[in-house]
Amino acid sequence: MTTIKAPLPPDGYAASMDAVLDPFAALTEEHAELTRLFAHHQEALLDRDWAMAARLLGGYRERLYRHMEIEERFVLDPAQVPAAAHQRWTTELYRAEHRRVRLYLEKVDEWLTRARHHGAPAGMLIGLLDRERTLKHLLEHHHHREEVALFADLRGSLPARVRAALGRALAEPAPAAP
Ligand SMILES: [Fe+2]
Ligand SMILES: [Fe+2]
Numbered sequence: 001m002t003t004i005k006a007p008l009p010p011d012g013y014a015a016s017m018d019a020v021l022d023p024f025a026a027l028t029e030e031h032a033e034l035t036r037l038f039a040h041h042q043e044a045l046l047d048r049d050w051a052m053a054a055r056l057l058g059g060y061r062e063r064l065y066r067h068m069e070i071e072e073r074f075v076l077d078p079a080q081v082p083a084a085a086h087q088r089w090t091t092e093l094y095r096a097e098h099r100r101v102r103l104y105l106e107k108v109d110e111w112l113t114r115a116r117h118h119g120a121p122a123g124m125l126i127g128l129l130d131r132e133r134t135l136k137h138l139l140e141h142h143h144h145r146e147e148v149a150l151f152a153d154l155r156g157s158l159p160a161r162v163r164a165a166l167g168r169a170l171a172e173p174a175p176a177a178p
Contacts, residue, residue, distance in 0.1 A: 016171035023167040024151040030067050030170075031143040037063060038139075042132065045125065050116050057112060061105055062175045068098045071146075074166040075154055085157040088149040097142045104135040 019026035041056035074080055076091040083090075108131050115124035158166070 019170035020167035023170055024155050026170045028147055034064055050120050054112055070169050074162055080162045085154055087153045101138055108132055108135055
């Protein structure tokens with residue numbers, strides 16, 4: 001008897017299905033993944049591997065910006081979600097936090113470029129780590145707020161059409177890690 005083997009699913013297939021089935025769990029998992037990526041960047045900094053640190057920060061920024069853009073398109077767009085669905089905080093508050101995060105990330109990126117330009121002295125590494133600490137606190141606070149308020153509020157009230165579109169957007173392959 002001939003057995004016909006089904007082709008193996010491509011990498012990321014299971015994660016993609018998870019995103020479609022539960023987009024809020026997928027957004028929460030992305031928060032954890034972003035935290036891991038930033039830690040890798042900081043490990044490269046501590047090794048004084050500036051080229052690698054810059055590359056990892058670039059990859060991190062790409063992933064974070066994609067994540068925030070998806071949130072703004074589906075769960076923070078008043079045209080997609082009735083205002084009453086947001087029980088604790090307004091969409092504007094989350095969007096303002098995204099703007100602050102982008103601003104700080106740009107500052108970190110500029111400081112990293114300057115430090116490399118000046119031969120990366122220890123003092124500039126300390127200055128960079130100080131700026132990164134502020135960014136990390138901002139993001140920890142923002143991710144926590146989203147997980148306990150935004151996602152919890154919308155889990156049962158996001159219109160089915162928007163939920164499905166959000167799941168599909170999250171299932172799209174993310175940029176490869178550098
Ligand atoms: Fe966010
Ligand atoms: Fe988020």
